[in-house]
Amino acid sequence: MHEARLWTSLEDQDVQCGLCNHFCRIKPNERGKCGVRKNIQGDLYSLVYDKVAAMNLDPIEKKPLFHFHPGSYSLSIGTVGCNFFCVFCQNDSLSQSPKTSEHIPGEEITPEQLVQAAKHHGAESISYTYSEPTIFFELLQDTAKLGKQKGLKNVLVSNGFMSEQALDELGPYVDAINVDLKSFRDDFYREYCGTRLKPVLNNLKKIKELGWWLEVTTLIIPEVNDREEELKELTEFIYKELGREVPWHISKFHPAYKMKDHYSTGMQTLENAYEIGKITGLEYIYLGNVPGHKSENTLCPTCNNLVIERQGFATNKQNLKNGHCYHCGSKISGMGLG
Template sequence: MKEAMLYEKLQDDKVRCAVCSHRCTISEGKRGICSVRENREGTLYALNYGRAIAVHVDPIEKKPLYHFMPGTSTYSFATVGCNFRCQWCQNWEISQASKPNRPIAGALISPEEHVQRALEYGCPSISYTYSEPTIFVEYALDTMKLAREKGLKNTWHTNGYMTKETLDAIVPYLDAANVDFKGPDDTVYEKYCGGKSGPVMESLKYLYKAGVHLEITTLIVPGVNDQKQQLQTIAKFIANELGKDVPWHISRFFPAWKMPDAPVTPLETLEMARKAGEEEGLLYIYLGNVF
């Protein structure tokens, strides 16, 4: 446990968290939406600091990052918790494990230990992934700074729902990011994820402008964001607001968590998305979760 960064003390021992775009106002003894940040007597604490719930060595392409250090392995870790509740989450066992007010699970591993392990395993990078790194930003940032000192690269796989304040803090140490982007549709985000699209688009523009290597993943879910116009809008945003050189990973949905009976995304839908990207001039389009 560690005092959280980026929060404001309010009256009556309340606090307002500024790490993600929910900007939760949290009463004494309560937690934010992520359920890993708790107000204790007017001080906000990151309960998940130093508690790793998942640690693996992965191909960098699994993040997925296809244009950043291809062919290398990346040391990856996460804590429990997430600021979203995406109904199709494949890692819900860890992303939702702290909700609503459950104990914070995880092995005690320090930032120094993570960096040392990455070096021992011969990994040239560390990835903050599996759950949402924004909600363990204190833990991630301490690790990122040490990793940079040792010549390691830092990558995030994120939903992009962080604040500008968080981006300001991490970008000096962030080399690459893959951002999940469901599309510029508040209805999709509000109904299925518990957020809005605007902050994600602002994060994408910030990262691209800052020179962080950026790739985008869109999971196409039948009945959610699979209409031709929706896919064209996503492709147009990438091409016009970011750059045609930003890789777009179009990922196939398989039933998971609260959508066990939803159909698998037809290959025809993925091809429709690919065509939309090609029509907008995107240079790098990849289909994911297909053989």
């Protein structure tokens, strides 16, 4: 257990957590919505600082980040817990377990050991992922600071629901992020995730201001968030508010958690979404969870030649020169970032 950051004391030993946009008011001996922050006698504690529940050496493409240090490896860590309640969660054993069980699984691995492990295995970055990194903020912040000192990059894979203060605190230490923009309907966020859309949109704009490298992912669930009008609005938001150079990953839904009875996303639906993004004017669109599809490759938006060929998470060929297209010399967004 570790004392939490970003919280305030209220009357009757209640506390208010300031880490994410739920701003939970937590009574003594209770936990916040994420299940991993507990009020003990009027002080807030993180229950996961010393409980790393998942750790792997992953290709950066698996986050997914396709324009940030392509072909590199990222030491990827996560704890249990999440501030979302997505009924379609593809990782519910990790994200939802502390909401129904007192037990917090995981191993004590210090920030120093995580940084050492990343260096030892030749990773260029540490990724905070698998569940929702906001809820293990203290471990993330300490590891990211230390990693930065040792020349590592820091990457978040997030639902984008953190508070503005949490973003500001992480600002100098994070280099890149993939944010799930799960839908462009507040109703969807409320009904399927137990949260709200607006804070995610605000944070996406703020992330651009912070200067982190940004990629966006949308899991397309058939007959739930696949309507043309909604996808048009979502891609227009990316185009107008974030920039046409921001890569958009369209991900295939597989039946999971409380949506095991729902069917998988068909190829036609994914390709329709791809076309909508292209018509909007997005320059880099990728289909995810469909290994071998040609849309895994990066094409130069100027000359349309192949600049990165991928197969699943593997980068086979790079026709890049200092972050520019080898064929026509145009800048390929994100490539060659320090």
